[in-house]
Amino acid sequence: xxxxxxxxxxxxxNNEDFFMLKDFLADAxxxxxxxxxxxxxxxxxxxLHEHISKAISANQSIDELMKVLGEVKEKAIAEAVASIVMGxxxxxxxxxxxxxxxxxxxxxxxxxxxxxxxxxxxxxxxxSLMEEIDHNVGSIRKQLPSNKLRxxxxxxxxxxxxxxxxxxxxxxxxxxxxxxVKRQIETNLHLEINNLQNLSRTLGFSSWGAMSKYxxxxxxxxxxxxxxxxxxxxxxxxxxxxxxxxxxxxxMFALENDHNYPHLLMIIIRFVRVIGILVxxxxxxxxxxxxxxxxxxxxxxxALSIAQSRSGIPxxxxxxxxxxxxxxxxxxxxxxxxxxxxxxTLTMVGGIILGQAVVTAQLVSxxxxxxxxxxxxxxxxxxxxxxxxxxxxxxxxxxxxxxIYGVLGMLxxxxxxxxxxxxxxxxxxxxxxxxxxxxxxSRG
Numbered sequence: 001x002x003x004x005x006x007x008x009x010x011x012x013x014n015n016e017d018f019f020m021l022k023d024f025l026a027d028a029x030x031x032x033x034x035x036x037x038x039x040x041x042x043x044x045x046x047x048l049h050e051h052i053s054k055a056i057s058a059n060q061s062i063d064e065l066m067k068v069l070g071e072v073k074e075k076a077i078a079e080a081v082a083s084i085v086m087g088x089x090x091x092x093x094x095x096x097x098x099x100x101x102x103x104x105x106x107x108x109x110x111x112x113x114x115x116x117x118x119x120x121x122x123x124x125x126x127x128s129l130m131e132e133i134d135h136n137v138g139s140i141r142k143q144l145p146s147n148k149l150r151x152x153x154x155x156x157x158x159x160x161x162x163x164x165x166x167x168x169x170x171x172x173x174x175x176x177x178x179x180x181v182k183r184q185i186e187t188n189l190h191l192e193i194n195n196l197q198n199l200s201r202t203l204g205f206s207s208w209g210a211m212s213k214y215x216x217x218x219x220x221x222x223x224x225x226x227x228x229x230x231x232x233x234x235x236x237x238x239x240x241x242x243x244x245x246x247x248x249x250x251x252m253f254a255l256e257n258d259h260n261y262p263h264l265l266m267i268i269i270r271f272v273r274v275i276g277i278l279v280x281x282x283x284x285x286x287x288x289x290x291x292x293x294x295x296x297x298x299x300x301x302x303a304l305s306i307a308q309s310r311s312g313i314p315x316x317x318x319x320x321x322x323x324x325x326x327x328x329x330x331x332x333x334x335x336x337x338x339x340x341x342x343x344x345t346l347t348m349v350g351g352i353i354l355g356q357a358v359v360t361a362q363l364v365s366x367x368x369x370x371x372x373x374x375x376x377x378x379x380x381x382x383x384x385x386x387x388x389x390x391x392x393x394x395x396x397x398x399x400x401x402x403x404i405y406g407v408l409g410m411l412x413x414x415x416x417x418x419x420x421x422x423x424x425x426x427x428x429x430x431x432x433x434x435x436x437x438x439x440x441x442s443r444g
Contacts, residue, residue: 011081025052028062033090043105070100116218123260128218133237144224157192163237169227180427212386213426215244225256246426252387276381285402285410287371291317293406312362318403320364
């Protein structure tokens with residue numbers, strides 16, 4: 001056996017789906033190498049022979065043929081192995097002792113386009129992104145048919161190479177931001193990217209931040225909307241969503257789908273989302289502050305009503321609130337992990353039975369159940385699941401400060417939260433920065 005083929009056999013021969021297939025192209029002996037679990041071997045061979053027959057009729061030499069099929073490589077074992085692992089076909093010409101890397105006919109390993117599973121669309125396109133990065137780039141191009149859209153690809157990782165695509169819209173985005181992101185990615189291309197924490201490390205983000213520095217979306221129209229606003233979109237192979245940089249505060253309240261409503265209704269919908277985040281943050285802390293620290297703020301009728309509802313409760317308002325918030329977090333987490341066929345039913349019934357039971361047993365007040373339900377519903381109005389997680393975290397800070405300093409502690413928690421958000425920046429862009437689309441700016 002040829003020494004080069006022997007080395008390839010040693011590198012990949014312990015894989016059941018690895019093939020080394022002898023063949024002839026233009027009467028030249030070749031060996032086809034790849035993974036049959038990824039490559040459709042018969043269709044690929046048929047396409048190759050059809051291409052070769054056309055080349056022979058054009059009287060092309062074997063050297064010209066090799067250059068037509070792909071870039072001619074010398075005996076670079078590492079490059080050949082990396083290409084095969086990424087799903088490419090390697091054609092080794094035994095007489096020339098050179099190989100080329102060809103894009104084969106692949107097997108269909110992806111699901112069909114469907115509606116987003118984690119985001120709902122009321123009025124607008126219902127197609128979602130999928131695991132194949134090239135399909136995702138195509139979906140965004142269809143949504144944003146502009147000659148200003150630019151796509152640049154990177155190969156990240158040493159042992160497990162993943163394709164990473166960076167998209168931006170020339171003339172809309174700050175090129176200093178694009179160049180900074182490119183430099184950061186190119187500096188850390190040796191790092192493996194298997195999840196979003198790895199990607200954050202590649203981009204130079206701290207893994208301990210409470211607020212996400214990028215937004216995540218499954219919908220091509222939201223990615224296109226972000227590109228028009230001058231943001232950067234990152235796509236990672238085998239990840240069925242897009243990452244939008246930088247993440248800003250206003251992204252919690254605004255969606256591209258909002259523009260499908262009349263302008264007045266769009267403003268009202270976004271205002272409702274703002275009210276939702278304020279309710280989520282303030283209502284639990286306000287309950288603890290008014291019950292435990294500042295009951296004198298309430299009217300006497302309200303204070304007596306709350307005191308009567310808490311009659312027989314064996315522990316302070318802070319313990320009561322934290323206990324029920326943690327139980328609600330468990331119910332939400334269970335609804336995410338359970339199968340979709342039984343998850344909503346089980347969590348709804350479990351929540352109703354549990355709420356009724358704890359009130360009947362006088363473990364919590366009935367008013368707290370109302371506060372808890374309002375908080376949970378309001379938290380769902382925030383745009384982006386990763387943003388709702390951050391809001392759920394901050395409400396605990398405000399509850400603890402409210403239990404110590406009352407209403408003043410609640411306000412101090414809001415100041416602390418605002419200060420923290422003002423300190424966050426992504427590649428030099430503040431989290432509180434407000435952007436407008438270019439076409440809106442040109443209209444004045």
